[in-house]
Amino acid sequence: MGHTTSTSVSARGRSTVPLLLVALVWSTSAVMASAQAPTSLAPAGWDAGIKLSEARDRNPDPSIVEIDLTARLADVEVAPGKIVKAWTYDGGLPGPLIRAHVGDRVIVHFTNHLPQPTTIHWHGVRVPIEMDGVPDISQPEVKGGDIFTYDFIVRDAGLYWYHPHVMSAAQVGSGLYGALLVEDPADAVGVIDEITLVLSDIGFDSKGVLESADSGGPAGMVFGREGNYILVNGKVMPTLRARSGAPQRWRIVNAAKSRYFLLDLEGQPFYVIGADGGLQERPETTETLLITPGERADVIVTPRGSSGGTLTLRAQLYNRGYGSVEYRNVEDVLTIAFSDQPTLPVQTLPAVHRDIAAPKVAGATRVDVVLTLPPAGADGKSEFRVNGVPFWKAKPYMATVGETQLWTVKNESKFAHPFHLHGFFFLPLDEKLEPIHPMAWKDTLNVPIDGTIRFLVVFDERPGMWMFHCHILDHADGGLMGHVHLGPR
Template sequence: MTITRRNLLTAAGASTLAAILPSTAHARRDGVIELNAGPSRQRLYGADGPLSDLWTFNGRAPGPEIRVKRGERVRVRLTNNLEEPTSVHWHGMRVDNAMDGVAGLTQEPVPPGDTFDYEFVAPDAGTYWYHAHSRSWNQVARGLYGPLIVDEANGPVFDPARDLTLVIDDWRLTRAGAFDVASLGAMMDWSHAGRLGNWLTVNGEATPQMTLRAGEAHRLRLINASNARILEIDPNRFGGKVLAHDGQALPAPASVNYAPLMIGPAQRVDLLVMPEPGGDFALEELSGDAPFAFARFTVEGEASARAPVPRLPAPDLPEPDLSGARTIGVEMTGGAMGRMGRVTYNGKVLRRGDFRRTGQVWAFNGVANLPEQPLAAIRRGESVIIETVNDTAFVHAMHVHGHHFRVIERSGTDLDDGRPWRDTFLIGPQQTVRIAFVADNPGKWLYHCHMLEHAAAGMNTWFEVA
C-alpha cells in the first residue's frame, strides 16, 4: 500500500537571502559549545513580514550548525532561558544513553534558569540534527532545533564550499504572517495528521536563492524539521542522486526510481548535484496540485570537464543476523477514524471521556505513552526485528533512538532498494513494516512516532538493552 500524498502549502513567498546557517564557532568557550534556549523574535514571512515570537537556540531558528569530526568528543552546555523545562536530543547519533536527551526516560528535564552538560563521542560521519525533547510538539514547533554535521575523521569529503545544509520546516502562520502560537496543542492536530503548517522555510528563510558552480560536485544535506509534514521531492528533475539516508552513506550515488522521494519528519537525505552550465533549478514540493518551489539554485560558470565525485566511506554498523533475530511486535491503534480498543494510560484503563481529558488518543499494543515496563528487554549484541502494524488511518514516521536499522519488509514485500540504513521510517495506513538491527548500545531507548503530536498523544514506548 502506498503512502498517501499530502496537501501543498497554502502560501508562497520569496527571499533573496542566501540562507547560510550560523556556525557554533563563535559559541565555543574553552572547547564547550554553548546552546542557549530562549525566546526570540524572527521574521518568517519574508523580509517585510511581521516578527514572530519563537523559542530558539542562540537567538535564531534553526540554531547554529554544530560541525564536528567523526571520533571527536563533543561537549555542549545547554542553558535553559525558557519558561518551561527542556532537554536536547541528538537525533540519529548513537550516543551513550545518559546523553540521549529524552526528558523523563534518560534524564530529568532541565528547569528554567538551569544548565546541563552533554558530552559524547561522534561515532558516525553524516547528517544529523538536534532538537528539544521535552514537550517536543510545542518546543520544536516554536523553533528549538538545529543541524548537527559530522565530517569524516580525515576532514570533509566534499569541498566545504560545495557542501550545503538545508534545514526545512513548515510553520503555521496567522493571516498576518506571524507564527500561530494560539493553535499549539489543538486536539484536531493530535488526533489527525499532526501539526501541518502553511509556510515553508529553508534555514529560516522563505524560498532562498543559492549559487552552485557548473560541473562541480555538490552535496545538499536536506533535513526535515517539520512537526508532521512529509516532504515529496523528485531529484530526477535536476539530475540529483541520493548519497545518504539518515546520515548513512549508500554504496554509491543512486538515482531515485520510486519518485517522488518522501522525506518524513526527522528524516535526512543527502543529494549529489552536478549541474550543467546554465542549469538553474529549484527544489520543489510535489504533494499538491502543482509543484511548489521552496529553494532555488543559480548555476554559475562554464565547466570544461565534470569534476570527480567524492566517495563517501561505508557505514560502520553491525549487520543483523536475520536467521536468529528475535521479533518484537508493535500494533499501532487510535486516532481519528481509527480503532482504539482497550487502552491503558498511567496504569489505568481509559474510558470515553478520558481520551479528550488526557489527550491520549493513540496507543502501542494497547498502552498510551511510556509504559512502566519496556516493550522488550534485549541482550546487548542481540539481533532484533521490530514488526510494526499500522492499524490506523494515518501515516506515521517511526524513530528508533540509539540505533540504525534496515527496513527488510513492507507489507509482505521483501524490499529491493538496497535496504539503506535508517533511524526513521515511514509506515502507511494498514501497512506492516519490519526493521532489523543489532541492539549493541546499552540503555533505555525510545521508540516513537516523530509526528510530534502523535508522540505526545500516546505513540511512545521504549526498549532496554542490558
C-alpha cells in the first residue's frame, strides 16, 4: 500500500508503528476480537441511497492525496423535487469525502467561485498554522476567482471535516462542509460495512432560497440559527438498508452550524468506539448519542427489526438553551430499511482498545475561562464574552511549545456551547482532575448550561496563533472566540 505511519510522531502517546510492523502484530493500539478478514453482512447496495461522493485523487503516488476542490453555488436536490440554491464544494452537499491514510500528504487545489471571500479550515487536523484556514492569521482570504493550495500531512487517524472560516455561520449554514476520513490499518476493527454520515441542516423557503444568515436578528444570534431541514449526507430523511442483526460502523460528524444531535435508534444501543481524534480507550454502549456541532463519533450499530420493516434514527430534544426544547418535537433523521434476510444471531463486537497516555496534571499551567452572556445593550444587541470580553476586545492567551495546560471552561451563560480548539487535541478531565473514562482525544467538547469542562492540552511543536471558539457559529460570530498565541520555547 506504500503508506507509512513512521512520520507521524505523536506528542500525545498514540503508538505509531511502521506499517510493516502493524501488518505483523496488528498494532498495539487496536485489538480485534478475531483476526479473520471480515466479510460484508449487509444487503447488496445497502448504502447506495446515501453514500457520499468522493474526491478524486489525481496523484499516482500512494502516499499523496491530491485533489481539486471548487467552492461554488449550485442547485442541490435534498429530497425528491426539493431543490435549494446552496453554497457547495464541487456542486455537492456536502462536499466530497476526502479519503487519506495516516501519514499521507494531502494537497488540495482550492478555487473560490463564490460571491464572497472564503477559506478552508481543516477541523481537528494537526496542520501547520499556515494551513489552518483562518484569514489574516493563517492566510489571506481567498477572494472570488482566486486559488489557494492547502498542503499538509495527516498525522492522526480519525474522521475530520472541512469548512470555511470566513463568515462561518453564513457559509457553513449555506452548505459549505465536507468530511475528511483518515484511515489507519490498525483501526480496522472488524466491521467492514462502514459509512461516513455527515449530519447537518439547512434553512430555505418553498422557492429554494436560502434563509438569511441574520434571520431573527440579535435573538437569532443568541439562540444559534438552525435550518428547517435536517440532512444526512445532504438528504432529507434518506434510507439506509440493513440486514437485521448485522453490525454497521458509522463514522458521524455534526457539520450543522448550531443544531445539536441527540440521536436515538428507537432504544437500540450505540457501541461507541471512537470520538474526535480516532479510537477511544475502550468501547462504551449508550442508548442516546449526543453529537454537538463540530464533534465526531465512531460507532457500531447492530440494527434489529422485522424482515421488510424499518427502524428510525431520531433526534431527541436536548436543552442547549431557550428555544431548543420549547414547542419542539423529536425529529426523524434517517430510515433503516431491513432486508428480507433472516436476523443474524448476536455478533461479538470487536474489543477495540487504544492505549492513551494521559498528560500529567502536575506542572500543567492553569487557564481559567468563563463564558457569559450579559443582558443586551441599549441597542438591543447581545454579545457573548470570554473572561469578560468578546473576541474583538480580547488579548490572546499565551502558551509555549511543549507546554501542558489545564483548561477549565465554566459556562455562566444560559446557552450550551460546543467548545472547539484549533490544531490540538485535548483530554477531558472530571472535577477531581482525573481523566474521564473511556479516554478519548477531543477537539470539540460540549459545555452544558451551567456546566464546566476541564481538559489537558499539550501544545506541540507547531507555533502560531490558534483559535478557540464556540462551534455554534452564530455564537462565535457573536463574540465567543479567542486565540492562543503559541510561541517558541
